[in-house]
Amino acid sequence: MMRAARAVGVSLVALSLGGCLPSFALKTGSPVVEEQVRGIVPGTTTKGELFDRFGPPTAIVGRDEVAVVVTPATYAAPYRKESTYAFDAGTFYELFGAAGATDEYRRIYFYRHVVSRKMTYFMLLAMYAHGDTKSDRLWVLVDEKTGVVEDYAYKKSGVPVAFGVPRRSGTR
């Protein structure tokens, strides 16, 4: 009897002392599925096939363009909020080498899937909430004149970039 009462008491104290509670994840964009990315074949895949597989991109940008994209972020349907994302497209082109004569027809189709999660930790007299953001990004270099993919770069959160056209082990 005494032992049971003690166990109940210890459990009650433990419960009131600490705990954690995850919140709904905030998601932006459609998932970029790795298997589908590996199905992109530079020199063969067309931009029509990109739309079929991944839907409309977050942005289509030329070199030296600056873009501000407004995207809906979803907690849990139907809760949505608008978020903006600004970037200098020139930074994306660093992935695909120096500017060249064919740049006039080149565009990067940019896809991103962002997930923000929050965990709240409860303690006796304090509470701590920590949110973290992870994003999967895909950049596809398309020649608009031919409508064919030239190359792509895919970066999954926390993982090195995978390129469609393998890079030589040089410095560039």
Next chain:
Amino acid sequence: MLAAACAATLAAGLCGCAVIGEQYVFERQFTDKQVRTIRNGETTKKELLDRLGPPSAVARPAGAGADNVFRRFAATTGAAAGHVVYCYQVSALEWADFCAYGQGGGGCIPSMPVTKNRKLWILIDETTGRVVDRSVEETVQQEKGLEVWPWLGPA
């Protein structure tokens, strides 16, 4: 001992005060571990792009605002021809609330929210394709003014 712990828990619940800390980390473009692997004169631009992805900003000599970027590398011939600077960043928003409540109501007093930014600047020589120098900068920026969020107690 157990009785004391129970009493403390009960008292805390009845007194109704708590400190709430919040931290939101936005897109993380680099980690300290990745910074430590960058070696001046050895790491290549290709390796950087492979590991970190595209930078959030790029500056070349004579470009807009370039002087303000290259000043960080004045000691290593900064804005010489063929040099480029990549910038990667990590930012987090932090604040804390002190909340108290009782029978007459209560409220929370938040501390001033701050955005903590860490920027990794990397100077690259495009003729050799290798990192020349790098630096990490940390800044703290205060956000909106102080607000008090009251809530009503029982009628």
